[in-house]
Ligand SMILES: [Ca+2]
């Protein structure tokens with residue numbers, strides 16, 4: 001019993017250490033990934049990609065609902081503005097893919113009535129929409145929103 005308690009203690013000490021190695025200062029660790037929110041630097045979708053790339057990262061790719069929930073909570077807690085994710089249907093209208101892997105979105109969390117790009121509108125890039133609790137909205141890629149970067 002004492003041994004397992006001691007082991008638990010050591011492991012508890014080690015885990016933050018491992019995460020600290022993964023994530024640099026001001027990057028937020030979660031589930032083996034590191035996140036960085038570019039507060040105060042609103043950029044177009046393309047410029048946000050470059051912003052993340054310059055930091056050895058990519059605009060966030062939401063692999064699981066849990067990751068989506070974690071990041072929405074983080075944005076809520078920090079009262080972030082509208083924030084880009086790496087999802088776009090630029091190549092095929094209505095086919096939503098993560099730009100860094102070209103993989104299809106496996107789930108979605110659209111706000112009410114979204115995505116609503118149709119006709120001559122051209123809303124090909126997706127962001128966390130502050131006014132609907134950071135659910136997803138398709139918007140013009142030229143709009144300037146906060147970049148949210150992720151690295152492995
Ligand atoms: Ca991810």
Ligand SMILES: [Ca+2]
Nearest residue numbers: 116137138139
């Ligand atoms: Ca929309």
